[in-house]
Amino acid sequence: DAGVIQSPRHEVTxxxxxxxxxxKPISGHDYLFWYRQTMMRGLELLIYFNNNxxxxxxxxxxDRFSAKMPNASFSTLKIQPSEPRDxxxxxxxxxxxxxxxxxxxxxxxxxxxx
Amino acid sequence: GNSVTQMEGPxxxxxxxxxxxxxxxxxxxxxxxxxxxxxxxxGLQLLLKATKADDKGSNKGFEATYRKETTSFHLEKGSVQVSDxxxxxxxxxxxxxGxxxxxxxxxxxxxxx
Numbered sequence: 001d002a003g004v005i006q007s008p009r010h011e012v013t014x015x016x017x018x019x020x021x022x023x024k025p026i027s028g029h030d031y032l033f034w035y036r037q038t039m040m041r042g043l044e045l046l047i048y049f050n051n052n053x054x055x056x057x058x059x060x061x062x063d064r065f066s067a068k069m070p071n072a073s074f075s076t077l078k079i080q081p082s083e084p085r086d087x088x089x090x091x092x093x094x095x096x097x098x099x100x101x102x103x104x105x106x107x108x109x110x111x112x113x114x
Numbered sequence: 115g116n117s118v119t120q121m122e123g124p125x126x127x128x129x130x131x132x133x134x135x136x137x138x139x140x141x142x143x144x145x146x147x148x149x150x151x152x153x154x155x156x157g158l159q160l161l162l163k164a165t166k167a168d169d170k171g172s173n174k175g176f177e178a179t180y181r182k183e184t185t186s187f188h189l190e191k192g193s194v195q196v197s198d199x200x201x202x203x204x205x206x207x208x209x210x211x212g213x214x215x216x217x218x219x220x221x222x223x224x225x226x227x
Contacts, residue, residue: 043217
């Protein structure tokens, strides 16, 4: 079985550009999570979806960030316009509909905004 | 609200030394507890979990016991290897928290040969 798939693995862009990160969760998983990891702030939950519906986006830092899940097998996290402080590793994770269940993480996208 | 506190790193040990990484939690309900491990350049992966009080999770020589009376879930391993060098995250998932998983700050472990 393929795990969570993220693309691209690395992204380097210039300040002000639009960035789109992509995630394919594990088939059959009902929950999808987007996290950001930095040295200063550690691992932060940005937003999560249940059955393609955003449930909690309180972690999204500001209006420049948006996330969508048009179907059960695809989600995007978009930053527009990007800023240097957005540089981080962004992880997508998925799980089934039980709090006792494991979250399965993708390999992450390392974003560098110059 | 729910929270997880784990010991600050880095922790540096020699090969075959005993490892303890402390983790305590605060939760309003009856959470499940997890340890995740992150190897360099990779995402987090589950190391072990426990779903109720007094449960012991174990995997790859690591173990942790869910202690409700002390609200703790300390990670231990009797003899670490260089390949155990990684960042370890304690986490909880509480159904009253809407299925979100709350992660600790992570503890970096270095094991020297």
